[in-house]
Amino acid sequence: MMTAEHLVPAEIGRAVIDPKSYGAWDPLLDQFDALRSVMPVGKVIDPDDTHEPFWLVSGFDAVMKVSKDNATFLNNPKSAVFTLRVGDALARSITGGSPHLVESLVQMDAPKHPKMRRLTQDWFMPKNLARLDGEIRKIANEAIDRMLAAGDANGGEGDFMALVAAPYPLHVIMQILGVPPEDEAKMLFLTQQMFGGQDEDMNKSGIRNLPPEQISAIVAGAVAEFERYFAGLAAERRRNPTDDVATVIANAMIDGEPMSDRDTAGYYIIVASAGHDTTSASSSGAALALARNPDLFARAKADRSLLPGIVEEAIRWTTPVQHFMRTAAVDTELGGQRINAGDWLMLNYVAANHDPAQFPDPRAFDPTRPANRHIAFGAGSHQCLGLHLARLEMRILLDVLLDRVDSLELAGEPKRVNSTFVGGFKALPLRWKAA
Structure with a gap:
């Protein structure tokens, strides 16, 4: 059953696109923990419109589902990496309209x-x-x-x-x-x-x-x-x-x-x-x-x-590799949320690889984890x-x-x-x- 559109709290929305958050690491993991259990899929909207709205996908199961469905969730129509509107505009000006500075396997x-x-x-x-x-x-x-x-x-x-x-x-x-x-x-x-x-x-x-x-x-x-x-x-x-x-x-x-x-x-x-x-x-x-x-x-x-x-x-x-972006090809559902064709999604691998539902005590370094099915290489x-x-x-x-x-x-x-x-x-x- 789909629920009313969940909006990611503003402070987490800012943190997930702030490079310093990933440099600090543990405080960001704390924020993911607070968010993931109640909102494994939530929308990030910037009131200043510095970037296009996107769905933050932080739960392991949801990230894995998107990663394996390459027909519903595409790499190419929009940037496959998060970028601000200024970065998107620069890329399109250099390439003659493409949002991709580099056209590689990642963008195809x-x-x-x-x-x-x-x-x-x-x-x-x-x-x-x-x-x-x-x-x-x-x-x-x-x-x-x-x-x-x-x-x-x-x-x-x-x-x-x-x-x-x-x-x-x-x-x-x-x-x-x-x-x-x-x-x-x-x-x-x-x-x-x-x-x-x-x-x-x-x-x-x-x-x-x-x-x-x-x-x-x-x-x-x-x-x-x-x-x-x-x-x-x-x-x-x-x-x-x-x-x-x-x-x-x-x-x-x-x-x-x-x-x-x-x-x-x-x-x-x-x-x-x-x-x-x-x-x-x-x-x-x-x-x-x-x-x-x-x-x-x-x-x-x-x-x-x-x-x-x-x-x-x-x-x-x-x-x-801390995230990749995908673009929905059709209307679909993910984590109880209605995703519309053309919506942009962030698959946050840091959040997914620290999901306690998949990895008990995820911040501990445990080389004996049975079936360590992480998603650091994508899927x-x-x-x-x-x-x-x-x-x-x-x-x-x-x-x-x-x-x-x-x-x-x-x-x-x-x-x-x-x-x-x-x-x-x-x-x-x-x-x-x-x-």
Whole structure:
């Protein structure tokens, strides 16, 4: 039975679109707890009209239902990521009318989406990734080498995020994609500007509380630079094809025709950026949990069969991709609410992954959760293409870390990214004792 339209309280409506809320984390989780039990689906309306009204979907079951119904809830008609009206207007002015600065798998619906996804899907399946195990382990050891060397010079401590969690998955995905090592710093910089444009440390401005239009301009500038770079890479792989993912994308055919320049650029950008930023966040989450829990660290060091559970719980507990937006294709019902065709919905994965109805004591880090059915990778046809790679990278990194470190503890306060979209940690000071 549908009820009268539920409006999300104004303070929660403001918090859910405020990047600082995600940087603060626990107060936002408190607000989700207060809301979810009485209103797993509620409407957010801004009295100042800075953004289009949207439905906030915070209950696990409701988020899962929308995620799996890709015919009723679409990615493309409106922005697939929350944006203010000023950001939407800027995107449309740059693209000639599209709300999407980047046209990638994330912004596509059927029938185009499955055709595009199939181009690289085999690359990211476990059978193919198994052949990369040795190379990924080598990269993980190099990352821990860097951490231990920095610790030797600094009393056995350093920023795990900067030393390990950020550069390690970046190097892995760039090797797969075909970006040369000398360009990896550029890829990291542009990714941080694109996903972390709301954070003064990530966007490199150093200015707190930048106006929305300036944040949107930083993100747009990063996208434009990505497009310039990958246009050059695509041209090179067409002239000189190799066996990397860059070559697959550059020479891809859809329905017998080459991909458009915009689709090609979008494919490169989603692989290059989403392929490392999210894994770095979850890896830091795992390291933080081990540093806070010496007993868990000791048990994992003695029994590596615990690693898959630690990896899965770190992904849920951290939830790097914090939301996506959907647009209703038809009139429908969700959580007792009438959703009209054209309505915009926010699938808040942070709220869903901390729903106590699905995860008892959700704020606890519990790697022994039975059937940890989190939604950090999404669900349905848009489930993360790189989820097997992310799990493999994290498992190998933790295995190497536990081999080479005898103890791990916090050396300061972790700092989260101020971002509504891709979150996680921007600083994780740790102290360790080498094995």
